[in-house]
Amino acid sequence: MKIYALSIALLLALLPGCMTMAGDSDARLVRAKNKVAPALVHIRPVKEVFRGGRRQEVSVLGSGFIISRDGYVVTNEHVAGESKLVRVVLFDKEEVDAEVVGTDKFTDIAVLKLKTQRTDLPVVDFELDRKLEAGQTVLALGSPHGLSRSVSKGIVSVTDRYLQDSGTMVSPYNTWIQTDAAINPGNSGGPLVNLRGKVVGVNARRLGGADNVGFAIPVGIAEEVWSDIIEHGRVERSWIGVTLQEMVSVTDDADREGVVIGDVDPLSPAFEAGVRPGDVMLSIDGSVTNARFEEDLPSVRKRLADFPVGEELTLGLMRASQTVSIEVVTEAKGDIKGREVELGGWGFTVTELTPAIVRRAQLPNRQGVFVSGTRVGGLAAVAGLRQGDIILRVDGEKVDTLSAFQEVYRDRIESKKPMVLLDVKRGAVTLYVLVKQGAAAPARSGD
Amino acid sequence: MRVSLIHRGAIRCSAVALVTFVVASGAFAISDRQVARNFDAVEPAVCLVSYSSEVRNPNSGESSRRNTRALGLVVSAKGLVMVHGHMKLQDSEPFNIRVEIGKGDDTKSYGAKLLQKPADVNVCFLQIESKDALSLRHVKMSERKLSLGDEIMIVGMLGESLDYARASMLRRVGSILERPRRTYCIDERVPFGAVGGPVMNSAGEIVGVVGFDLTAQEGGDLYVRSGHPLVYQTKLLNDYIANPQSENEQDDAWLGVFTQPLTDDMAEYWGLPKEGGVIVASLVPGSPAISAGFQRGDVITEFNGAPIRARQNQEVLGFTKLVRETGVGEEVEVDFYRDGEPMTIGLTLAGRPKSANDAGEFESETFGITVRELTQDVRILMNLSEDTKGVIVRRVKPGSWAFLGGMRPGVIIMDFGGHPVTTPEEFQAAAAKVEEDKQKEVSVFCRVGSRTRFFRLEPRWGSATETP
Numbered sequence: 001m002k003i004y005a006l007s008i009a010l011l012l013a014l015l016p017g018c019m020t021m022a023g024d025s026d027a028r029l030v031r032a033k034n035k036v037a038p039a040l041v042h043i044r045p046v047k048e049v050f051r052g053g054r055r056q057e058v059s060v061l062g063s064g065f066i067i068s069r070d071g072y073v074v075t076n077e078h079v080a081g082e083s084k085l086v087r088v089v090l091f092d093k094e095e096v097d098a099e100v101v102g103t104d105k106f107t108d109i110a111v112l113k114l115k116t117q118r119t120d121l122p123v124v125d126f127e128l129d130r131k132l133e134a135g136q137t138v139l140a141l142g143s144p145h146g147l148s149r150s151v152s153k154g155i156v157s158v159t160d161r162y163l164q165d166s167g168t169m170v171s172p173y174n175t176w177i178q179t180d181a182a183i184n185p186g187n188s189g190g191p192l193v194n195l196r197g198k199v200v201g202v203n204a205r206r207l208g209g210a211d212n213v214g215f216a217i218p219v220g221i222a223e224e225v226w227s228d229i230i231e232h233g234r235v236e237r238s239w240i241g242v243t244l245q246e247m248v249s250v251t252d253d254a255d256r257e258g259v260v261i262g263d264v265d266p267l268s269p270a271f272e273a274g275v276r277p278g279d280v281m282l283s284i285d286g287s288v289t290n291a292r293f294e295e296d297l298p299s300v301r302k303r304l305a306d307f308p309v310g311e312e313l314t315l316g317l318m319r320a321s322q323t324v325s326i327e328v329v330t331e332a333k334g335d336i337k338g339r340e341v342e343l344g345g346w347g348f349t350v351t352e353l354t355p356a357i358v359r360r361a362q363l364p365n366r367q368g369v370f371v372s373g374t375r376v377g378g379l380a381a382v383a384g385l386r387q388g389d390i391i392l393r394v395d396g397e398k399v400d401t402l403s404a405f406q407e408v409y410r411d412r413i414e415s416k417k418p419m420v421l422l423d424v425k426r427g428a429v430t431l432y433v434l435v436k437q438g439a440a441a442p443a444r445s446g447d
Numbered sequence: 448m449r450v451s452l453i454h455r456g457a458i459r460c461s462a463v464a465l466v467t468f469v470v471a472s473g474a475f476a477i478s479d480r481q482v483a484r485n486f487d488a489v490e491p492a493v494c495l496v497s498y499s500s501e502v503r504n505p506n507s508g509e510s511s512r513r514n515t516r517a518l519g520l521v522v523s524a525k526g527l528v529m530v531h532g533h534m535k536l537q538d539s540e541p542f543n544i545r546v547e548i549g550k551g552d553d554t555k556s557y558g559a560k561l562l563q564k565p566a567d568v569n570v571c572f573l574q575i576e577s578k579d580a581l582s583l584r585h586v587k588m589s590e591r592k593l594s595l596g597d598e599i600m601i602v603g604m605l606g607e608s609l610d611y612a613r614a615s616m617l618r619r620v621g622s623i624l625e626r627p628r629r630t631y632c633i634d635e636r637v638p639f640g641a642v643g644g645p646v647m648n649s650a651g652e653i654v655g656v657v658g659f660d661l662t663a664q665e666g667g668d669l670y671v672r673s674g675h676p677l678v679y680q681t682k683l684l685n686d687y688i689a690n691p692q693s694e695n696e697q698d699d700a701w702l703g704v705f706t707q708p709l710t711d712d713m714a715e716y717w718g719l720p721k722e723g724g725v726i727v728a729s730l731v732p733g734s735p736a737i738s739a740g741f742q743r744g745d746v747i748t749e750f751n752g753a754p755i756r757a758r759q760n761q762e763v764l765g766f767t768k769l770v771r772e773t774g775v776g777e778e779v780e781v782d783f784y785r786d787g788e789p790m791t792i793g794l795t796l797a798g799r800p801k802s803a804n805d806a807g808e809f810e811s812e813t814f815g816i817t818v819r820e821l822t823q824d825v826r827i828l829m830n831l832s833e834d835t836k837g838v839i840v841r842r843v844k845p846g847s848w849a850f851l852g853g854m855r856p857g858v859i860i861m862d863f864g865g866h867p868v869t870t871p872e873e874f875q876a877a878a879a880k881v882e883e884d885k886q887k888e889v890s891v892f893c894r895v896g897s898r899t900r901f902f903r904l905e906p907r908w909g910s911a912t913e914t915p
Binding site: 243245248249250251252253260262263277278359360361362419421427428429430431432434436 | 705707710712713715716726728729743744826827828829830831832888890892896897898899900901902903905
């Protein structure tokens with residue numbers, strides 16, 4: 001009985017303490033949210049998309065946060081990229097138009113500038129000092145499914161998740177913060193915040209079909225990118241044309257350090273300099289490089305990319321148990337996606353050739369244009385042109401660039417030339433496609 | 448259109464069923480003694496065919512190997528065997544084919560290769576491979592017709608637990624479909640082991656084999672789920688039996704060009720007569736056409752004296768067929784237009800290079816991987832440059848060392864464990880060397896899509912050659 005009474009007394013003594021702890025925790029969450037929320041914005045860009053051989057404008061939803069008192073806003077490239085008009089709703093529900101200052105597909109970061117005279121806008125703080133740890137509580141702020149001003153809570157699941165490239169969704173220069181804080185479509189571009197109320201990441205992706213497996217770009221790398229964009233309008237990176245692989249892809253021996261060269265782009269600076277697949281890169285300009293696991297690759301890629309364009313680098317390589325040094329002069333890294341235009345008269349869309357397309361199509365050079373879509377019933381489709389074709393010549397004349405092709409196309413439209421012959425590469429074969437301008441009946445053509 | 452066809456078929460079946468009742472008593476029947484005689488005559492030609500195929504799980508994308516057995520019928524003394532067409536499906540090619548002939552201790556087992564699966568009847572033809580000349584007991588087929596209600600005898604096979612014993616079954620022609628071609632439907636279901644088995648009439652003549660569905664060419668997909676046993680009549684099979692041909696006969700001639708029809712529009716554009724022809728759109732590197740001096744844009748109008756008048760896509764096939772059948776070593780003249788001017792080139796036709804279906808394969812059981820020679824057709828299909836050397840991975844056994852190392856079908860191996868690989872034989876030698884050296888880690892340099900990369904395999908030599 002005595003013990004029972006004592007237990008009750010203990011319980012009563014502890015209870016208020018427990019309640020206070022819970023109250024503290026809530027208060028910390030609220031404080032953290034309140035520090036960031038005023039700078040949180042809801043973004044409604046009107047994006048340009050090319051689909052089915054047409055240029056279309058679609059309205060999308062996303063999130064972002066203000067980083068300067070005069071109105072620079074950070075969001076995702078996949079939210080604001082390729083948009084002409086961006087409408088931003090501030091936390092106090094004021095609606096402001098914004099312009100796209102610049103975007104970076106390689107990190108999925110975009111910077112907007114609000115069209116406002118205000119210089120007293122609330123801004124976020126970034127956590128650049130403290131290292132993030134798995135298990136730490138974080139909040140995701142944004143507009144899931146368009147529901148603006150939403151906050152969700154979770155923990156950091158992993159601090160350095162490596163995500164493989166998937167089509168144009170790439171992240172060569174960063175690993176990701178994985179979190180179980182609910183991230184849904186619309187959260188993109190919103191901040192991931194720690195309990196000190198500071199931004200630790202930019203929410204950008206989630207794993208489809210999974211429960212709360214979301215990913216944020218670490219604020220450190222995001223900050224470098226948005227600073228470059230604000231200063232130069234874009235991020236300039238160096239390129240030497242190598243694809244790196246982690247050491248464990250060739251050996252489990254932890255004593256063997258370096259980074260494996262898995263692929264070398266033909267005609268790239270590295271190829272010209274004599275770098276070959278199978279070489280193991282031990283150093284860049286004398287400083288050691290090592291990527292044992294794939295998570296270690298982004299920092300090595302970033303080191304290469306961060307060199308100024310045109311710089312001569314000395315790569316220390318291990319080749320068949322011999323060390324060799326090779327000088328490589330860097331070139332500017334091209335865009336992941338080329339410029340795209342709709343050519344309504346023939347009902348199709350074309351893009352510039354990127355190095356990736358050139359490589360995939362085994363082209364000897366970068367001359368030609370890529371057919372990105374054809375409209376059902378359009379002259380191009382009726383003539384037999386298909387998505388994925390590469391147009392090499394028009395009426396026997398080479399087309400070097402997209403601009404050159406646009407010019408020839410305009411000429412043929414204006415001159416109303418009855419038939420225009422295209423030399424097209426499709427896979428390993430080339431074929432002729434005859435476009436009949438103003439054709440009433442479908443033209444026959446080879447496939 | 449398809450719906451109405453099913454409908455018509457259904458009505459006809461029910462109408463025929465009524466007639467069956469009326470005429471059954473007047474149809475031919477098979478006596479007990481005839482059953483025994485038929486069985487003895489046919490049984491030696493009924494054999495057991497086993498083969499493997501790759502099955503892909505549509506959900507996980509993982510592929511696994513399935514071993515299947517089927518009834519085979521020996522149709523020539525030289526080892527031509529007929530099996531039901533299910534053996535080769537659209538996306539799965541059989542491999543490791545073996546044919547067992549005879550029973551008990553006298554059973555002989557042979558390797559075999561798939562010769563062809565005709566488009567107009569759902570059977571596969573296999574050729575037994577043997578160093579010695581074969582003289583096998585085989586069946587002769589008769590083109591005698593059946594009538595509604597006729598009794599038929601089938602020789603099939605029982606299941607594995609009954610040692611695939613041969614068995615006779617008596618059935619009747621239950622109905623006759625007139626379209627898409629005259630087809631006998633068997634009145635009752637037959638066990639799965641009877642599919643492909645010989646069908647005999649009351650005179651003991653083999654008038655066909657048991658089938659299960661029609662070919663896609665004759666609208667087979669309409670009936671595919673009916674599961675109703677049919678008779679594939681001899682007249683559909685006899686030509687293939689008399690002239691067994693590989694789908695990829697190596698003595699086919701080729702020019703090595705990709706062509707398009709000369710449409711009237713194309714002719715007008717180039718100022719050529721609107722009489723048809725084939726445009727040389729692409730030339731295969733190293734092809735006879737290149738050696739003979741053909742160029743892209745040439746328009747062929749006459750080949751070996753035969754006018755070429757293709758104006759539509761399907762008509763180009765006629766030209767391809769003409770070249771193929773002209774024969775290797777033939778000297779031919781080709782008339783064509785180049786830049787509007789008529790020209791003639793004479794050339795000697797060469798044989799078509801080996802295709803993927805004829806290509807040599809090697810399966811490394813140790814690594815769980817099967818590789819195939821990189822043939823010209825695969826190079827074109829995958830858009831590989833001529834300087835890409837290696838072997839293409841056809842199959843990776845789930846759970847094998849290659850599988851665990853991340854290798855998958857379609858990858859091109861260029862170096863295996865430090866040994867450059869350009870042919871299946873070189874791969875075999877490399878795999879043997881790696882095994883002999885008991886390499887702890889095997890670095891495999893491959894082309895995946897348009898890029899190259901390394902894979903690392905970690906064999907566990909301790910467990911002999913067993914895969915994990």
